[in-house]
Amino acid sequence: xxxxxxxxxxxxxxxxxxxxxxxxxxxxxxxxxxxxxxxxxxxxxxxxxxxxxxxxxxxxxxxxxxxxxxxxxxxxxxxxxxxxxxxxxxxxxxxxxxxxxxxxxxxxxxxxxxxxxxxxxxxxxxxxxxxxxxxxxxxxxxxxxxxxxxxxxxxxxxxxxxxxxxxxxxxxxxxxxxxxxxxxxxxxxxxxxxxxxxxxxxxxxxxxxxxxxxxxxxxxxxxxxxxxxxxxxxxxxxxxxxxxxxxxxxxxxxxxxxxxxxxxxxxxxxxxxxxxxxxxxxxxxxxxxxxxxxxxxxxxxxxxxxxxxxxxxxxxxxxxxxxxxxxxxxxxxxxxxxxxxxxxxxxxxxxxxxxxxxxxxxxxxxxxxxxxxxxxxxxxxxxxxxxxxxxxxxxxxxxxxxxxxxxxxxxxxxxx
Numbered sequence: 001x002x003x004x005x006x007x008x009x010x011x012x013x014x015x016x017x018x019x020x021x022x023x024x025x026x027x028x029x030x031x032x033x034x035x036x037x038x039x040x041x042x043x044x045x046x047x048x049x050x051x052x053x054x055x056x057x058x059x060x061x062x063x064x065x066x067x068x069x070x071x072x073x074x075x076x077x078x079x080x081x082x083x084x085x086x087x088x089x090x091x092x093x094x095x096x097x098x099x100x101x102x103x104x105x106x107x108x109x110x111x112x113x114x115x116x117x118x119x120x121x122x123x124x125x126x127x128x129x130x131x132x133x134x135x136x137x138x139x140x141x142x143x144x145x146x147x148x149x150x151x152x153x154x155x156x157x158x159x160x161x162x163x164x165x166x167x168x169x170x171x172x173x174x175x176x177x178x179x180x181x182x183x184x185x186x187x188x189x190x191x192x193x194x195x196x197x198x199x200x201x202x203x204x205x206x207x208x209x210x211x212x213x214x215x216x217x218x219x220x221x222x223x224x225x226x227x228x229x230x231x232x233x234x235x236x237x238x239x240x241x242x243x244x245x246x247x248x249x250x251x252x253x254x255x256x257x258x259x260x261x262x263x264x265x266x267x268x269x270x271x272x273x274x275x276x277x278x279x280x281x282x283x284x285x286x287x288x289x290x291x292x293x294x295x296x297x298x299x300x301x302x303x304x305x306x307x308x309x310x311x312x313x314x315x316x317x318x319x320x321x322x323x324x325x326x327x328x329x330x331x332x333x334x335x336x337x338x339x340x341x342x343x344x345x346x347x348x349x350x351x352x353x354x355x356x357x358x359x360x361x362x363x364x365x366x367x368x369x370x371x372x373x374x375x376x377x378x379x380x381x382x383x384x385x386x387x388x389x390x391x392x393x394x395x396x397x398x399x400x401x402x403x404x405x406x407x408x409x410x411x412x413x414x415x416x
Contacts, residue, residue: 067101076290108297135159146184148191158196174202182392203255261399329410356391
């Protein structure tokens with residue numbers, strides 16, 4: 001009874017500060033929720049909603065639970081966010097992002113401005129750049145997706161789409177990069193379309209402007225831009241299955257390293273470019289802290305999954321003589337994995353990267369003005385946005401080069 005009373009008292013305080021709660025008796029507010037982190041301006045919380053977590057932030061104009069009850073647990077919501085029903089845990093939703101009813105948004109998701117999903121979307125460790133749209137009945141965990149320039153020109157994932165992120169060997173070193181960070185943050189790349197009732201077998205990388213036909217399941221990288229892709233259906237067959245064979249181990253490791261390197265680049269972008277825009281907004285410092293937390297979680301998850309892969313790919317000479325040529329690379333990957341982990345745990349120290357960063361920021365600060373992030377970024381002249389892409393791509397390349405030096409026997413990254 002005492003706990004219920006405390007929850008109701010908090011609801012009353014929210015109503016007094018201006019939050020619209022049509023049926024206060026149906027709302028559950030956790031003891032650790034800080035009501036000072038919930039705006040009183042235009043926020044509406046519909047019946048049956050539950051709000052938990054000391055780090056929860058709800059900014060002005062947000063609407064919660066319009067289509068069905070919603071549970072929010074330690075999420076940070078920017079202005080005008082709509083979470084229409086479902087479960088939302090330890091994720092960030094920037095301005096005007098929205099999700100339909102039946103959503104399950106688990107930890108370490110970031111939905112940037114106006115990114116959205118229809119009903120019954122499941123995501124975890126997923127990052128959607130501005131405007132990216134997920135259709136209905138989608139499972140899209142462990143992805144980063146970019147592309148598109150507005151709500152009318154956006155990257156989209158068709159309904160009933162699946163990102164296959166769990167292998168028969170029980171590992172999840174399967175994160176897919178649909179677009180990338182260095183070009184994607186500039187908000188000037190062609191949209192990507194993934195046709196409905198299709199799928200991606202991660203880990204996979206894809207360029208911009210690509211259109212994938214409905215009912216296509218992709219299993220290989222598509223690094224070119226502006227292609228129409230029709231997936232090939234595998235012929236039916238039954239063959240022997242050998243656990244932990246990993247015939248494409250080099251591609252798997254490459255894609256994982258590139259993915260984590262893109263997260264490192266995104267972190268630098270958030271620190272040096274996004275941060276001032278966020279901190280000028282309501283609860284901006286708390287939302288930025290949330291973004292940083294989610295990126296930290298994402299990096300740790302990817303490194304942990306890569307470590308499991310390294311353990312799975314270790315080969316005993318005594319028991320696997322028939323694939324002797326791969327032994328050196330696989331075992332080097334396992335034996336020196338701690339060095340790879342240390343590489344991504346350290347801060348970036350590269351004079352070339354610092355030079356590219358400073359060149360971009362100098363040009364950016366002269367050219368960019370205003371408080372709206374989307375408007376400022378899209379208003380950058382091409383020669384300035386290209387400077388930013390060069391800076392971020394150098395971050396990605398640097399981590400790839402250093403990884404190649406740590407495990408040369410695996411033959412990563414071709415001629416890098």
